[in-house]
Amino acid sequence: MIQMTGAELILRLLERQGIRTVAGIPGGAILPLYDALSNSKLIRHVLARHEQGAGFIAQGMARVSGRPEVCFASSGPGATNLVTAIADAHLDSIPMVAITGQVPLSMIGTDAFQEADIYGMTVPVTKHNFLVRSAAELLEVIPDAFRLAMSGRPGPVLIDIPKDVQTQVVSFDAFPLPAIPDAAPASDPDAIEEAARLINAAERPVLYVGGGVIHSGAAQQIVMLAERAGLPTTMTLMALGVMPIDHPLSLGMLGMHGARYTNFILEESDLLICVGARFDDRAIGKAAQFCPRAKIVHIDIDPSELHKIRNAHVAINGDVGVVLDALLPRVNIRLRKRWLSHVGSLKSRFPLHMPRLEDPRSPYGLVQAVACAVSDEAVVTTDVGQHQMWVAQAYPFRRPRQWLTSGGFGTMGFGLPVAVGAALAAPARTVICFTGDGSFKMNIQELATLAEEGLNVKIVLMNNNSLGLVYQQQSLFYGKRVFASKYQGAPDFLKIAGGFGIDGVDLDTARNPRAALAQALNAPGPCLIHASIDREEFVYPMVPPGGANTEMIGG
Amino acid sequence: MIEQVAEPLQQSGFAKVVLELEVNNHPGVMSHICNLFARRAFNVEGILCMPLSDPRRSRIWLLVFEDQRLEQMVLQVEKLVDVLSVRRHGAEHEVFERLEKFFY
Numbered sequence: 001m002i003q004m005t006g007a008e009l010i011l012r013l014l015e016r017q018g019i020r021t022v023a024g025i026p027g028g029a030i031l032p033l034y035d036a037l038s039n040s041k042l043i044r045h046v047l048a049r050h051e052q053g054a055g056f057i058a059q060g061m062a063r064v065s066g067r068p069e070v071c072f073a074s075s076g077p078g079a080t081n082l083v084t085a086i087a088d089a090h091l092d093s094i095p096m097v098a099i100t101g102q103v104p105l106s107m108i109g110t111d112a113f114q115e116a117d118i119y120g121m122t123v124p125v126t127k128h129n130f131l132v133r134s135a136a137e138l139l140e141v142i143p144d145a146f147r148l149a150m151s152g153r154p155g156p157v158l159i160d161i162p163k164d165v166q167t168q169v170v171s172f173d174a175f176p177l178p179a180i181p182d183a184a185p186a187s188d189p190d191a192i193e194e195a196a197r198l199i200n201a202a203e204r205p206v207l208y209v210g211g212g213v214i215h216s217g218a219a220q221q222i223v224m225l226a227e228r229a230g231l232p233t234t235m236t237l238m239a240l241g242v243m244p245i246d247h248p249l250s251l252g253m254l255g256m257h258g259a260r261y262t263n264f265i266l267e268e269s270d271l272l273i274c275v276g277a278r279f280d281d282r283a284i285g286k287a288a289q290f291c292p293r294a295k296i297v298h299i300d301i302d303p304s305e306l307h308k309i310r311n312a313h314v315a316i317n318g319d320v321g322v323v324l325d326a327l328l329p330r331v332n333i334r335l336r337k338r339w340l341s342h343v344g345s346l347k348s349r350f351p352l353h354m355p356r357l358e359d360p361r362s363p364y365g366l367v368q369a370v371a372c373a374v375s376d377e378a379v380v381t382t383d384v385g386q387h388q389m390w391v392a393q394a395y396p397f398r399r400p401r402q403w404l405t406s407g408g409f410g411t412m413g414f415g416l417p418v419a420v421g422a423a424l425a426a427p428a429r430t431v432i433c434f435t436g437d438g439s440f441k442m443n444i445q446e447l448a449t450l451a452e453e454g455l456n457v458k459i460v461l462m463n464n465n466s467l468g469l470v471y472q473q474q475s476l477f478y479g480k481r482v483f484a485s486k487y488q489g490a491p492d493f494l495k496i497a498g499g500f501g502i503d504g505v506d507l508d509t510a511r512n513p514r515a516a517l518a519q520a521l522n523a524p525g526p527c528l529i530h531a532s533i534d535r536e537e538f539v540y541p542m543v544p545p546g547g548a549n550t551e552m553i554g555g
Numbered sequence: 556m557i558e559q560v561a562e563p564l565q566q567s568g569f570a571k572v573v574l575e576l577e578v579n580n581h582p583g584v585m586s587h588i589c590n591l592f593a594r595r596a597f598n599v600e601g602i603l604c605m606p607l608s609d610p611r612r613s614r615i616w617l618l619v620f621e622d623q624r625l626e627q628m629v630l631q632v633e634k635l636v637d638v639l640s641v642r643r644h645g646a647e648h649e650v651f652e653r654l655e656k657f658f659y
Contacts, residue, residue, distance in 0.1 A: 123590045128636040131583065148636060304630035
């Protein structure tokens with residue numbers, strides 16, 4: 001018979017699950033768990049400076065490792081502060097287990113100090129959530145939470161644990177086995193056969209891949225399928241890196257800020273093979289006018305994604321890696337000279353314009369200069385806004401999990417804590433965090449965490465002292481009525497970083513910005529690289545919100 | 556919970572459907588299900604829930620309109636971890652008809 005407290009049991013179960021780093025912030029209702037954590041020889045705690053930071057640090061670890069990672073927060077405000085990071089994980093299907101302290105069972109519902117119904121609040125933003133009512137339940141709930149987070153379409157799971165459940169003593173015979181993912185659903189072989197038939201019969205097919213390919217670890221199969229069947233391949237924001245950007249079949253990113261040629265090629269396609277993507281509005285524009293002449297093959301592990309936005313002619317429910325393995329031998333080798341030469345001519349007629357690429361003080365030039373100074377082994381995170389789109393357009397992504405960005409939820413403040421998490425999970429890699437001055441200020445407190453951990457994170461701050469994408473939209477679509485998007489004050493970010501103990505480099509004043517940049521990126525430890533950006537630099541091309549993808553302006 | 560949705564979509568004129576759900580029986584299951592319908596502004600006309608002979612399980616009957624979103628709605632309900640099965644019946648199913656005498 002084994003006997004221990006609920007808090008000790010949680011720790012042992014996390015250790016047995018292979019968890020080695022947990023991000024979090026302690027508080028009254030989770031102190032028993034922190035007390036047990038202080039005795040753990042296997043799990044290291046990273047103290048965040050805001051619970052949202054802790055949630056994103058866990059996400060950063062999970063986005064790099066591909067397995068569920070853990071964050072802790074206390075009850076009430078600690079728990080509610082986690083919600084944004086959980087919702088972000090939900091929309092991008094990131095496996096994560098959030099553990100929150102709760103007031104004692106007998107005090108739930110009494111408006112006790114720091115009480116919040118985090119169980120109720122996280123129902124719509126988690127894959128599943130638990131309110132644990134006895135220490136014995138933990139034996140099932142903890143492994144279940146991990147199993148759910150990593151099975152099928154991954155996602156966040158929240159476990160709310162009252163303080164007295166953490167202190168309750170529980171006796172049991174044996175530890176449950178660590179969780180493993182459920183088996184993927186068996187795919188319909190007839191549908192796979194039919195998909196192969198459509199691919200073999202198509203004249204102008206396009207492969208459209210999403211983040212599901214990265215979650216499934218199927219990037220290699222995608223490249224094999226594209227090469228075998230001669231399929232031009234476009235990637236969603238979440239899928240960048242699945243096919244190296246310099247691959248001859250790559251069409252880069254589609255959608256709102258995709259290149260003109262990419263959206264034009266999609267418009268002409270007669271077969272769209274959608275793999276692990278979900279027809280998001282920023283990717284496809286006006287749904288009814290997306291690929292109007294194409295039949296659709298849709299492969300996804302989540303059955304509710306099939307036929308959700310667009311009806312598929314062939315819908316295959318299954319793990320995309322497994323389905324692609326079955327599909328590959330049924331697909332004919334095709335050179336598709338006519339279609340690919342047409343694709344090539346659209347590519348050269350309507351390329352992505354990246355003005356001033358040679359100037360490291362311009363948006364595209366800066367992204368390019370950073371990419372030139374580091375290898376493909378580096379991890380790139382971004383915040384949300386213009387800088388995010390410039391990086392998505394111009395950075396040469398060549399491998400899965402090289403690129404971590406907030407796609408579905410679009411959370412400003414994502415970049416820095418996710419970079420910290422990425423560096424914790426992959427200490428040998430350089431982590432670049434591209435950010436804007438608006439986003440950077442939303443989780444700037446995590447500079448303290450970064451300095452304390454001394455991680456190899458380089459923050460590249462594109463500073464236009466405004467909410468640039470808001471400014472851009474007001475300028476383009478709201479009659480230039482610019483409101484609440486230009487900052488009056490201009491903080492000195494290099495001084496702020498210095499205050500946290502982080503070195504900075506100012507490209508504005510550097511005599512040789514390219515050399516200063518390379519030197520900063522290749523020195524060990526954290527660093528802030530500051531570059532002023534002209535507020536009138538806009539992201540082009542752009543599909544007006546609500547417009548069809550072929551109605552792009554600029555670029 | 557459903558009443559919180561300000562303006563439910565105009566649904567009269569659609570056929571009704573009865574959904575029979577088998578679910579785990581613990582606090583929170585109803586919340587997961589009702590929340591799913593509410594946040595999609597999908598009105599639930601009738602709801603009935605009782606534990607089964609195995610007290611770890613309950614059966615929930617839902618009366619809903621058959622609009623074009625129902626298919627997606629059912630797929631979302633099936634994704635809930637505590638929902639073990641979903642069966643669809645036509646409006647002729649008598650579970651809610653028999654209940655009517657308690658209301659009128």
